[in-house]
Amino acid sequence: MDQFKQLVENRHAYAQSWKARTGGKVLGWYEPYFPEELAYAAGILPVRLLARHEPDDRSEKWMYAACYPARDILNQFLKGRYDYLDGMVTVEGCQWMYHAFESTLRSRPEFWNHYLFLPDYTDAPTSKTVLRSELQVFQEKLEAWTGRTVTDADLDWAIEVYNKNRLLLRQIYELRRAQEPVILGSEMMHLILADQVMDKAEMNEILERFLEELEQRTPHRDCIRLMLIGSETSDAALEEMAESLGANVVVDELDTGSSYFWNNVLPQKDRLMALALRYLGRPHNPIKDNNWRRRPQHIFELYEDFSADGVIIAKQIYCHLHGTDNYAVWKLLRERNIPYLFFERDTTLPEEETRLRLESFLTVVRQGATHVCGWHKTLA
Numbered sequence: 544m545d546q547f548k549q550l551v552e553n554r555h556a557y558a559q560s561w562k563a564r565t566g567g568k569v570l571g572w573y574e575p576y577f578p579e580e581l582a583y584a585a586g587i588l589p590v591r592l593l594a595r596h597e598p599d600d601r602s603e604k605w606m607y608a609a610c611y612p613a614r615d616i617l618n619q620f621l622k623g624r625y626d627y628l629d630g631m632v633t634v635e636g637c638q639w640m641y642h643a644f645e646s647t648l649r650s651r652p653e654f655w656n657h658y659l660f661l662p663d664y665t666d667a668p669t670s671k672t673v674l675r676s677e678l679q680v681f682q683e684k685l686e687a688w689t690g691r692t693v694t695d696a697d698l699d700w701a702i703e704v705y706n707k708n709r710l711l712l713r714q715i716y717e718l719r720r721a722q723e724p725v726i727l728g729s730e731m732m733h734l735i736l737a738d739q740v741m742d743k744a745e746m747n748e749i750l751e752r753f754l755e756e757l758e759q760r761t762p763h764r765d766c767i768r769l770m771l772i773g774s775e776t777s778d779a780a781l782e783e784m785a786e787s788l789g790a791n792v793v794v795d796e797l798d799t800g801s802s803y804f805w806n807n808v809l810p811q812k813d814r815l816m817a818l819a820l821r822y823l824g825r826p827h828n829p830i831k832d833n834n835w836r837r838r839p840q841h842i843f844e845l846y847e848d849f850s851a852d853g854v855i856i857a858k859q860i861y862c863h864l865h866g867t868d869n870y871a872v873w874k875l876l877r878e879r880n881i882p883y884l885f886f887e888r889d890t891t892l893p894e895e896e897t898r899l900r901l902e903s904f905l906t907v908v909r910q911g912a913t914h915v916c917g918w919h920k921t922l923a
């Protein structure tokens with residue numbers, strides 16, 4: 544499994560070697576609703592921009608008091624870590640990520656870029672036609688950039704590769720439902736993060752081999768089963784800490800975790816509409832979960848399906864999206880007597896404080912207590 548952790552750590556080198564091997568372009572993307580299939584169909588490698596935990600001595604001039612993932616990505620751009628990228632794209636979403644995108648462009652105006660509009664009201668009657676027309680514009684722009692026409696056959700191929708990738712991830716993920724799972728939460732998180740920075744056709748081969756390896760593994764016994772929800776992350780530090788205390792994160796609802804691959808594209812003759820429906824129908828993060836409020840119920844279903852014993856909510860400091868949505872999530876968890884622990888995290892986890900709080904929480908969960916932990920119980 545070390546291979547996945549290493550892939551995440553060496554992602555810049557991987558993208559550069561991919562470029563040298565294939566002669567293709569590499570496109571960085573910021574927001575979880577980015578329809579990668581379209582870029583992949585044009586022969587481009589889409590890579591998710593992830594934070595890296597490097598000392599940030601550059602971004603403050605451009606962004607003040609923003610969340611750590613947005614600041615860190617900008618910091619990496621300003622340090623030249625992403626110099627190999629040929630372009631970047633963002634999708635209508637979180638304002639901090641947009642701020643990072645815009646600041647990068649101001650510092651690097653020569654970058655090819657695109658801003659893709661995706662309606663916030665994903666289930667409004669007009670949303671699918673609006674997004675379909677946005678995808679059409681994006682496709683034409685990609686064609687002009689690469690000098691290559693994206694055919695239906697290209698789109699079918701890209702959709703097939705991505706659907707297979709999601710299926711493989713799902714197969715591995717489902718193994719965590721077992722009472723004694725063969726895969727740890729930290730391993731799974733590294734795997735999903737690696738998936739987001741790699742060529743999916745190459746990753747599919749690795750995942751197929753990995754599935755076979757998993758059959759030979761010894762299960763992890765007697766772990767407290769946890770669920771992890773909250774803001775995106777770029778590492779598995781929290782999962783590793785839980786494992787060192789006798790717990791295992793068996794399910795998550797993160798944009799950088801299960802939400803990334805949870806639903807497939809359902810092929811149809813109108814390929815762009817098929818893509819539009821997939822991205823409008825994926826598990827929503829707070830900014831897109833407006834009309835019908837599907838997120839709390841999705842969290843609860845995952846919690847039940849994976850037989851979790853408690854929930855960790857980890858929010859990035861200054862993440863206004865999750866800060867606002869947490870009230871609905873806390874309400875749901877309290878109503879259903881689900882124990883939970885709330886953290887805020889910044890560049891790195893404060894090691895001792897986090898360990899102490901997690902340890903206390905696990906003691907409560909171990910005793911089968913079903914009450915709310917932490918200062919926010921006063922908000923009940």
Ligand code: SF4
Pocket residue numbers: 610611612613637638639640774775859861862863864865
């Ligand atoms: S952590 Fe929150 S505020 Fe920061 S980019 Fe992600 S969604 Fe936006």
